[in-house]
Amino acid sequence: MLDIQTLRSDLDNVVSQLAKRNFDFDAGKFAALEAERKTVQTLTQELQAKRNQTSKQIGIAKSKGEDASAILEEVAGLGAQLKAQEERLGELQTDLQGMLLNVPNIPHESVPVGKGEDENVEVRKEGTPRTFDFEIKDHTDVGEPLGLDFETGAKLSGARFTLMRGQVAKLHRALAQFMLDTQTEQNGYEECYTPYLVNAESLVGTGQLPKFEEDLFSVPHNDSKLYLIPTSEVTLTNTVRDEIVALEYLPLKLTAHTPCFRSEAGAHGRDTKGLIRQHQFDKVEMVQVVHPEHSYAALDEMVGHAEGILKALALPYRGMSLCTGDMGFGATKTFDLEVWLPAQDTYREISSISNCEAFQARRLQARFRNGQGKPELVHTLNGSGLAVGRTLVAVLENYQNADGSVTIPAVLQSYMGGKTSITL
RNA sequence: GGAGAGCUGGCCGAGUGGUCGAAGGCACUUCCCUGCUAAGGAAGCAUACGGGGUCAACCUGUAUCGAGGGUUCGAAUCCCUCGCUCUCCGCCA
Numbered sequence: 001m002l003d004i005q006t007l008r009s010d011l012d013n014v015v016s017q018l019a020k021r022n023f024d025f026d027a028g029k030f031a032a033l034e035a036e037r038k039t040v041q042t043l044t045q046e047l048q049a050k051r052n053q054t055s056k057q058i059g060i061a062k063s064k065g066e067d068a069s070a071i072l073e074e075v076a077g078l079g080a081q082l083k084a085q086e087e088r089l090g091e092l093q094t095d096l097q098g099m100l101l102n103v104p105n106i107p108h109e110s111v112p113v114g115k116g117e118d119e120n121v122e123v124r125k126e127g128t129p130r131t132f133d134f135e136i137k138d139h140t141d142v143g144e145p146l147g148l149d150f151e152t153g154a155k156l157s158g159a160r161f162t163l164m165r166g167q168v169a170k171l172h173r174a175l176a177q178f179m180l181d182t183q184t185e186q187n188g189y190e191e192c193y194t195p196y197l198v199n200a201e202s203l204v205g206t207g208q209l210p211k212f213e214e215d216l217f218s219v220p221h222n223d224s225k226l227y228l229i230p231t232s233e234v235t236l237t238n239t240v241r242d243e244i245v246a247l248e249y250l251p252l253k254l255t256a257h258t259p260c261f262r263s264e265a266g267a268h269g270r271d272t273k274g275l276i277r278q279h280q281f282d283k284v285e286m287v288q289v290v291h292p293e294h295s296y297a298a299l300d301e302m303v304g305h306a307e308g309i310l311k312a313l314a315l316p317y318r319g320m321s322l323c324t325g326d327m328g329f330g331a332t333k334t335f336d337l338e339v340w341l342p343a344q345d346t347y348r349e350i351s352s353i354s355n356c357e358a359f360q361a362r363r364l365q366a367r368f369r370n371g372q373g374k375p376e377l378v379h380t381l382n383g384s385g386l387a388v389g390r391t392l393v394a395v396l397e398n399y400q401n402a403d404g405s406v407t408i409p410a411v412l413q414s415y416m417g418g419k420t421s422i423t424l
Numbered sequence: 425g426g427a428g429a430g431c432u433g434g435c436c437g438a439g440u441g442g443u444c445g446a447a448g449g450c451a452c453u454u455c456c457c458u459g460c461u462a463a464g465g466a467a468g469c470a471u472a473c474g475g476g477g478u479c480a481a482c483c484u485g486u487a488u489c490g491a492g493g494g495u496u497c498g499a500a501u502c503c504c505u506c507g508c509u510c511u512c513c514g515c516c517a
Contacts, residue, residue: 004473041474045486052486055498059442068497075497223506244434365471369434372481373452375471 001100001362008034017106020113020324025103033099037092044085051078101204102211105359107324108296108333114323120336121323126307127316129340134402138343139393140274142400143168145424148275159272160264160279167422171395171408172282174415176388179284179309180257183385187305189255189286194235196258197226202238205364207330207356214265217279228261233382236287240366244375245289247368251298252289255385257282275389276348282388288381289366292358295379296333299355302383303335306351309386313409315394316340318347330356337386339394350390353383 007014011027018025054075061068112121140148147168153161164172183189197219203209208216208230217228229235236254245252260283271277286305290298303319310317322334331354338347358377361367367375399407405423408416416422 038474041486045474048486051497055496056443058497063442072497079497246434369452373434373469374481375434 001359002103002106003358003362004096004100007100014106018104020107021104021327022115022325023104026099030096030099033092033096037089037096040085040089040092044082044089047078047082047085051075051082054078098210101363104329105332105356107327107331108355111327111333112321112323113325115325116323117326119323120320120326123319123321123335125316125318126311127314127340129316129342130398132342136342136397137400138274139341139396142396142404142406143275143392145404146396146406146422148396150274157279160277162275162278168392168396170416171406171412171422172388172392174408174412175391175395176257176282176284177415178312178412179385179388179391180255182309182312183255183284183286183305187253187286187308189253192232192236192239192254192256194229194232194256194258196229196261197221198229198234198238199224199226202234202241203227205241206234206237206360207363208234211329215263217261217263229258230262231260231283231382231384232256232258232285233287236285237289237360237366237380237382238364240289240378240380241364243366245366245368245378247291247370250289250291250368250378251294252287254287254289255284257284257388259283275393278389281390284385284388286353286383286385289378290381291368292376292379295355295357295381298379298381299333299335299353302353302381302385303337306337306353306383306385309391310337310339310350312411313391313395315391315398317350328352328354330354330359332357332359339390341394341397343397348390348393350394351384351386354381356380356382 002014007030011031015025015027054071058068058071061071112119114120140150144150147165149163149165153163156163180191184191200209203216208227216230218225219228235258236256239254240252259280261280264277264279267277275281286302288298288302307317307319317337317339320336320338322331322336327334334352334354336349337351337353339350340346341348357379360380361377364380366378366380368378370376395409396406399409401407401421403423405421407421408419413420
């Protein structure tokens with residue numbers, strides 16, 4: 001959520017910043033709502049002040065044993081009038097809040113301006129794609145004989161669900177374990193186990209709601225509903241919702257390995273084959289809650305933490321700075337890491353790391369006490385470290401052998417009982 | 425699932441219809457005192473939003489005592505609904 005003070009004082013600038021990310025902010029509607037809010041709020045508060053004052057007089061009079069009926073008559077009509085104003089004010093504030101909750105974050109000045117993913121900027125490229133002296137297969141053809149079972153997944157749950165068996169299932173687990181161990185043991189994150197079902201407040205806090213409800217799965221619960229997390233960014237970041245974190249606890253660095261559930265509404269026909277786009281996938285997530293002065297340094301650090309996994313697995317990748325038109329709702333700046341997939345002859349997103357500055361913190365009311373002892377909004381960042389399913393795809397493709405076996409990357413071998421490859 | 429108790433400021437905790445935004449304590453900040461790693465004294469110390477303004481910390485108003493409704497001139501206090509926490513019973517991995 002943007003700071004309403006900024007919108008009041010600097011509306012034109014906000015509108016043009018948002019236009020960079022293809023968002024058309026209705027400044028006229030906002031100004032009209034604001035104008036009415038101001039008059040109604042002022043009037044309401046005057047009426048409340050009058051009521052409070054008179055009521056106090058009644059109290060004083062009664063405590064002295066005097067007759068208060070004259071004062072009582074004076075406020076007779078006030079109640080109805082006040083109630084009407086209060087109701088209107090409530091409506092206006094709900095409208096304004098609703099409008100603000102649907103406005104994305106303002107891009108950082110360093111973000112390249114562009115319409116969509118084609119205009120993202122490559123910032124670096126690491127690793128050399130391997131040359132194959134045999135005809136390579138894509139991950140589905142490599143994986144299916146080894147235990148990647150799309151058919152049974154579809155039978156159990158439908159399209160975009162996959163069952164893994166045997167060595168592939170174990171390799172998937174090894175990847176997740178390796179990532180989690182790296183983030184906790186080398187990069188200083190606290191390991192968390194989080195709920196997979198969350199309430200609506202949490203999703204509003206991180207920005208998935210109210211705007212992106214159709215992307216989420218939900219289940220009924222107690223006359224309401226709970227949502228399946230689309231990423232553990234939601235649970236990790238919401239740990240600080242409505243909290244005032246002591247300055248000395250910053251930065252907070254949290255990580256978790258969880259499944260993620262996405263309905264992929266609007267993605268019909270895209271990446272229908274294989275593990276690339278699933279309704280359920282695993283991810284190791286990194287979240288940092290930091291002092292506002294340090295959030296861009298933290299962003300770079302987190303990109304490094306995600307890259308470390310790719311380097312350790314010796315997977316070629318490139319780093320992309322997302323352009324204004326391709327960034328997510330809450331981000332001011334985002335780096336994507338894209339891993340080399342030889343069968344697709346291209347790089348595919350495997351990690352996305354964003355600084356949200358105070359955008360989520362404002363929704364979350366997540367604060368720290370500054371040097372003057374005053375609460376101030378924190379900055380929040382999140383990033384994948386990494387998406388496990390897509391990493392499995394990359395390993396299967398990059399480490400495949402002519403005989404149908406897949407070499408196990410050296411850093412994973414201890415997680416695989418010392419084996420050096422998985423074979424038919 | 426059943427029965428009971430509770431939810432108050434950063435923390436603890438008083439307050440059962442009226443000068444209560446809320447006693448007291450702890451923590452914190454500033455100052456004073458003290459020849460010392462401690463004690464004593466004084467003051468300050470919630471958040472959000474509105475209005476005003478010589479615009480960083482000034483004045484003023486409103487709201488907030490788990491959330492939402494209701495009763496009332498007036499609600500932390502009474503009533504209703506919901507959420508959460510704790511205790512006991514039942515059940516269960």
